Amino acid sequence: MPHKDTDGTVPHGHGPMDPGPDPHAPLTENRRALRIGIGGPVGSGKTALVAALCRSLAAELRLAVVTNDIYTTEDADFLLRNGVLPASHVRAVETGCCPHTAIRDDISANLDAVEDLEAQLGPLDLILVESGGDNLTATFSKGLIDAQIFVVDVAGGDKVPRKGGPGVTTADLLVINKTDLAPLVGADLSVMDRDARARRGDLPTIFQSIAEDKGASQVAAWVRAQVTSRVAVA
Amino acid sequence: MTTAAGSLATLLVLADGRLPAGGHAHSSGLEAQVSAGRIRHLADVDAFLRGRLATGGLVASAFAGAGCARTHAIEDLDFAFEVRTPSPALRHASRAQGKALFRAGRAMWPAPALHRPDVHQPVALGVVAAAAGLAPEQAAVAAAWHTISGPASAAVRLLGLDPYGVHALLARLAPDCDTIATKAMTYLEKSLDDLPADGAPLLDIGAEHHATWEVRLFAS
Numbered sequence: 001m002p003h004k005d006t007d008g009t010v011p012h013g014h015g016p017m018d019p020g021p022d023p024h025a026p027l028t029e030n031r032r033a034l035r036i037g038i039g040g041p042v043g044s045g046k047t048a049l050v051a052a053l054c055r056s057l058a059a060e061l062r063l064a065v066v067t068n069d070i071y072t073t074e075d076a077d078f079l080l081r082n083g084v085l086p087a088s089h090v091r092a093v094e095t096g097c098c099p100h101t102a103i104r105d106d107i108s109a110n111l112d113a114v115e116d117l118e119a120q121l122g123p124l125d126l127i128l129v130e131s132g133g134d135n136l137t138a139t140f141s142k143g144l145i146d147a148q149i150f151v152v153d154v155a156g157g158d159k160v161p162r163k164g165g166p167g168v169t170t171a172d173l174l175v176i177n178k179t180d181l182a183p184l185v186g187a188d189l190s191v192m193d194r195d196a197r198a199r200r201g202d203l204p205t206i207f208q209s210i211a212e213d214k215g216a217s218q219v220a221a222w223v224r225a226q227v228t229s230r231v232a233v234a
Numbered sequence: 235m236t237t238a239a240g241s242l243a244t245l246l247v248l249a250d251g252r253l254p255a256g257g258h259a260h261s262s263g264l265e266a267q268v269s270a271g272r273i274r275h276l277a278d279v280d281a282f283l284r285g286r287l288a289t290g291g292l293v294a295s296a297f298a299g300a301g302c303a304r305t306h307a308i309e310d311l312d313f314a315f316e317v318r319t320p321s322p323a324l325r326h327a328s329r330a331q332g333k334a335l336f337r338a339g340r341a342m343w344p345a346p347a348l349h350r351p352d353v354h355q356p357v358a359l360g361v362v363a364a365a366a367g368l369a370p371e372q373a374a375v376a377a378a379w380h381t382i383s384g385p386a387s388a389a390v391r392l393l394g395l396d397p398y399g400v401h402a403l404l405a406r407l408a409p410d411c412d413t414i415a416t417k418a419m420t421y422l423e424k425s426l427d428d429l430p431a432d433g434a435p436l437l438d439i440g441a442e443h444h445a446t447w448e449v450r451l452f453a454s
């Protein structure tokens with residue numbers, strides 16, 4: 001039976017991966033998990049970043065993932081294959097050809113998925129919501145997430161930060177991924193850095209290559225700080 | 235039966251396709267039929283929408299009207315809708331949209347009736363309409379409109395059809411939505427068993443296939 005749960009999400013039938021009782025001490029008792037949205041164009045490395053963050057943070061934070069990608073089982077399989085997260089911690093949302101609608105204008109299915117994960121798994125510290133690949137104007141609603149990361153890549157050309165758009169300009173963190181490819185595509189990272197600063201003022205930007213840093217350590221540190229500062233104000 | 239109509243602009247708010255109530259992710263069975271090759275052109279969409287309105291549209295309209303008028307207990311009404319929905323995938327889709335509608339309804343017109351377990355979309359529509367101060371016939375017309383506006387928008391996205399052509403279909407069908415709602419009102423005094431039960435077996439079968447696809451764009 002494909003439909004057993006009661007929310008708007010698709011369960012992934014990967015069976016015996018239930019992690020059992022969670023070993024981590026609760027960080028955020030009686031509070032919902034911090035929700036971080038990860039947006040950006042198709043292929044920029046959003047799923048790779050989710051996997052890297054799971055690798056870096058799964059041992060210290062209770063985390064789960066919601067994906068809006070149309071290749072839902074592929075994303076879940078990827079996380080599974082890499083041994084970073086059991087299938088029970090991944091939910092997929094269908095977006096009806098409109099990935100930006102599902103994260104911005106009508107967030108109901110994503111909210112259902114987030115709430116269902118917390119209901120099924122118990123208290124969590126962090127939920128990552130990966131948007132379906134979209135364009136430079138797609139950002140998350142504040143009704144869905146607490147903070148958002150926008151991922152672009154060097155292979156898309158060094159003009160991307162200059163083009164701007166709400167993702168590049170307003171995301172809480174801009175990640176410029178695949179720096180390992182810069183020499184191959186003739187992208188000038190210093191141009192991207194200068195343009196990102198001009199667009200973003202004081203908001204942070206991180207250059208990284210997940211190919212070279214499998215745990216996305218700088219982004220993981222930023223995420224960790226978000227979770228910690230939230231606990232501190234709780 | 236006539237009840238004083240509520241605010242027309244409020245009805246527009248409830249029936250707006252941009253209402254964040256989960257509808258955008260559902261094609262009302264259209265995606266399955268498009269993939270099966272049965273729907274390709276504007277004329278096919280026209281036939282699909284007419285079929286939807288006359289079957290599922292009438293059922294949804296009658297249940298939304300009854301949910302708004304409270305002629306039956308909501309649980310009973312919900313069960314009666316459940317048994318009229320043979321496909322588990324469509325039951326799931328309808329409940330998910332009912333849940334989303336309650337979420338939106340609670341934000342817009344807070345009412346105790348909206349803090350309850352989820353119900354099927356048409357029943358939820360009736361309950362939310364009542365919370366908004368709308369009349370049963372207005373709930374019924376919103377339900378009829380919802381059964382065609384959702385798949386029409388899915389058709390634009392899936393088939394790349396001319397949006398003016400699709401909206402011309404919707405404009406032609408708008409009076410039919412009124413007619414369906416008027417018909418739905420004739421069921422208001424009827425017993426649960428006598429509420430309409432029209433269906434479309436091919437859509438039920440299509441929905442079950444659709445639910446097994448690995449890659450799909452719409453949730454149903």
Ligand SMILES: Nc1nc2c(ncn2[C@@H]2O[C@H](COP(=O)(O)OP(=O)(O)O)[C@@H](O)[C@H]2O)c(=O)[nH]1
Binds near residue numbers: 040045047048049
């Ligand atoms: N060379 C290189 N490839 C990367 C890097 N990060 C991701 N990729 C590759 O880029 C492709 C798209 O990544 P994915 O995470 O699926 O992108 P998404 O569509 O944004 O989720 C995959 O083949 C990844 O392996 C990186 O830092 N360097």
Ligand SMILES: [Mg+2]
Binds near residue numbers: 047048075130
């Ligand atoms: Mg992805």
